Amino acid sequence: MLTDRQKNILQIIIRDYTRTGMPVGSKALASEFPTHVSSATVRNDMAALESKGLITKTHFSSGRVPSIEGYRYYVDNLVEPDPLDDSAEDLIKSSFNSEFNRIDEIVQESAKVLSDLTNYMALTFNPESGDDVTLGGFRLVKLDDRQVMAIIVTNNGHVVNKIFRLANVSSEQLETIVNIINSELVGKPLRQVLEKLKFDIPMLMTKYIQTPEGFLKIFGEMLNEAGKDKVHVDGELNLLRFVERQDVDRLKPLYNLLGTEDTVQKIINTKSNDVQVRIGGELRNDLLKDYSIITGTYDLKEYGHGVIAVVGPTRMPYSKVIGIVGALREELTKKLLGYYDDDQD
Template sequence: MLVLTDRQKDILKIIIRDYTRTGMPVGSKALASEFPTHVSSATVRNDMAALESKGLIAKTHFSSGRVPSMRGYRYYVDNLVQPDPLDDSAEDLIKSSFNSEFNRIDEIVQESAKVLSDLTNYMAVTFNPEPGSNLKLGGFRLVKLDERQVMAIIVTNTGHVVNKIFRLTNVSSEQLETIVNIINSELVGKPLTQVAEKLRVDLPLLMTKYIQTPEGFLKIFGEMLNEAGRDRVHVDGELNLLQFAERQNLDRLKPLYNLLDTEGTVQKIINPNSHDVQVRIGSELPNDLLKDYSIITGTYDLNEYGQGVIAVIGPTRMPYSKIIGIVGALREELTKKLLGYYDDN
């Protein structure tokens, strides 16, 4: 456990604050001038040397000043940060955004990604609540488009819609309507896990009465159930990463964007191990492309309706107090909005 004097803590806070604001190393003379009480530059230099020996700050090649190290950021976040309260404009933005009319859970969580990106000016990622056993089949439709093509539509109890077009020949509109009626009467209102089991065990024999070779239809139906049951990921503000990339690291942006463009990879990267607001910094993240970035996550809990996550991806040189405060406040408002949606539906 690192032990710092109060003055060393203050120096670390000032270095991180100034470096966050300017991106420039911080020198002892500038530090001494920012103390509320008189402190000599020599005293500050001694304390900076102590912080450097503990690995909390580091010297750069092109300046006599110091910058925070990853270890310094970690100590700062764990021991010195206090979340900032939202200012009035941020509160107004959240309230006005969530006061809109929403027809699906997807729309609310997508809106939260936009709000989070707008408030932080960083990349935001938000996840729908994990479906679990509460995700149920809300409705099923088959629409004949022509003699060869049919559109299948699944609606879940949360309002999520999945549709696919597939080939199905030698089936009349009346037969399709019968299939729809059977599925809706037998399966609507049941958890998707039970629907998938019936799809495997009970439906094949039943469907042969109406479709000569039902395997293709059942395969499509199964794929749609899997898609409806997957966590949904919403991203906003990807281009914000550009403005914080160091000139020498611009060539890392393309592979970073490719990494963050894959839904499964994003889930693995964001995946928090805490229900609180959590900060992971640089080398703590599971990919070397993220070594100059931090991810702040907040888990929202909807009780029996599951849990979801909101997250901010930004440079390690970010104003942690402000961003932690925003993530904490937004997850509370998102929780209220989603619970209200479930109560109304």
């Protein structure tokens, strides 16, 4: 249990260390209090905080810096999310006022906005597919004598397209294939569609394509991609501002780690219903020991839910970033629900 003054001291140490990156000493802390508090009194309180593991001494200064436990106590007990300033509100509104043709585009834009507002790396996830996602439509477009573009759309707005080779097939045959897929599979859950690709559809396809296996394999790959929670990333280079020159080489494996969808989903908790902060060692990955990840879940009711996330150094301004994540997820929710409602009209 901390006294009010100890809480204030911890807050000041975190605030000043976030701003400067330098350890904070007792003399500087004493000057922050409105009524006179001696440096000796502050030192005693700092010793108490240190004994609880909330601050730690550096090797090159008599000042103190927050520990991971100190940040955790601060986030859990002391932090108050900052409201958005006018410029941040204007950026969000102007960005979301653009015309968007796909869910992907809106979620990608939210990653850019989140990175611009925080000056950190941002990741945003498309709405989670879940079991309710169905095949919404399928098209084949003949590009030339050998190449065809396949396009599938899910009921939650996810679009996947792929160009592949399909020689010796006429436009009439392609149209027949499209009609088969749309009549047999549209409206069915993606898992059921994949099952039908193994048994029912190949038999129908052999009437129109001599060897349909290649096409069906590609179609299955597209369905699997449509069922994944796509991740959009922005602001990767922002992390360069927070590493020492000798540690720059550590960023490449970090980028690889955060650039792989399956890995990212394991690191970032996509099941939490609120804004969540995980710090350093809590992320259970040595590449992330000097970083924090702040996530916020957006809920789209029957259309599923998704996640937005910020990756930054442990000494980030938590109140500011938590406020931004909370506000942006609300605006993103409104924009996406509006998109779905318009699509139903």
